[in-house]
Amino acid sequence: MFKNILLIGGSGFVGQGLCEALKNKYNITNFDLKKNKIKKIKEIKSNISNYKNLYNAIKKNDVIVLCAAMSNINISEKKISKTIFKNIYLVSKILEILIKFKNKKFIFLSSIYVNGNNRDVYKLSKITSEKLIVDFLGKYKKNYVILRLPTMCGLYNRGTDVISIFKKNLNKNKNLIINGDGNQMRNFLFNEDFSKQFHNFFSKKYNNKILNIFSKYNISINNLAKIFVKLNSNIKIIKKLDKFREDDFDLRSINLSKLRNIIKIKSEDNINNKIKNFIQKK
Numbered sequence: 625m626f627k628n629i630l631l632i633g634g635s636g637f638v639g640q641g642l643c644e645a646l647k648n649k650y651n652i653t654n655f656d657l658k659k660n661k662i663k664k665i666k667e668i669k670s671n672i673s674n675y676k677n678l679y680n681a682i683k684k685n686d687v688i689v690l691c692a693a694m695s696n697i698n699i700s701e702k703k704i705s706k707t708i709f710k711n712i713y714l715v716s717k718i719l720e721i722l723i724k725f726k727n728k729k730f731i732f733l734s735s736i737y738v739n740g741n742n743r744d745v746y747k748l749s750k751i752t753s754e755k756l757i758v759d760f761l762g763k764y765k766k767n768y769v770i771l772r773l774p775t776m777c778g779l780y781n782r783g784t785d786v787i788s789i790f791k792k793n794l795n796k797n798k799n800l801i802i803n804g805d806g807n808q809m810r811n812f813l814f815n816e817d818f819s820k821q822f823h824n825f826f827s828k829k830y831n832n833k834i835l836n837i838f839s840k841y842n843i844s845i846n847n848l849a850k851i852f853v854k855l856n857s858n859i860k861i862i863k864k865l866d867k868f869r870e871d872d873f874d875l876r877s878i879n880l881s882k883l884r885n886i887i888k889i890k891s892e893d894n895i896n897n898k899i900k901n902f903i904q905k906k
Contacts, residue, residue: 629689646822688731694710804863
């Protein structure tokens with residue numbers, strides 16, 4: 625049974641949610657330059673590129689979860705070399721260390737973006753990392769699980785997802801700006817729901833699999849904006865058709881019937897209540 629969990633880059637958006645959800649049942653170590661806001665966890669303040677520190681941290685833990693990544697698609701396009709370094713090179717360093725030990729499990733957070741028709745550096749970096757993990761750890765018979773996540777939102781967010789941006793505008797009585805026609809579909813996964821159920825992926829039944837993770841919240845940007853407008857009659861929706869991005873992810877570009885290993889993260893609330901609760905939180 626796994627007890628010691630290492631979160632590499634655990635001070636970020638998803639990482640903090642995992643620390644909060646796992647700390648009462650597992651021994652959590654956060655490996656990050658930035659201190660985590662979550663209490664009752666062990667902190668290793670270090671750059672991920674520090675091989676010695678990374679080696680010792682992996683040696684002492686059972687499950688290694690890589691949370692650190694360049695995850696903003698727009699920034700990734702502008703900083704290609706940094707994206708390759710954080711999303712590919714650092715994965716290769718972790719793999720080099722992992723093959724030296726027995727009975728460890730590597731969990732890699734990827735993206736359902738890799739299933740779409742979009743062409744961008746972020747997608748390429750995730751596909752390359754997945755290939756490295758599958759081939760390299762497969763060759764050395766080491767356990768891993770790859771989780772392809774949808775659009776993450778909610779607790780500890782960075783303020784860059786569309787739900788967080790709409791929330792800021794709503795609180796400031798500013799209109800909601802939609803780039804394109806707004807028909808783009810998203811699947812939104814709230815961090816708190818994902819974190820609470822994350823421990824399920826420690827199970828052996830998920831070993832050496834690529835899992836496509838979804839919530840029950842499929843919604844267009846148009847319909848998402850309408851939920852916010854109903855909560856504040858002082859704002860309205862403005863569409864900028866000339867700002868449409870060719871690389872903008874659209875769930876409709878994925879043939880869901882052909883996807884294997886789909887995991888649905890459970891949630892009791894509907895999307896309207898989820899958003900209302902999120903808006904009420906600071």
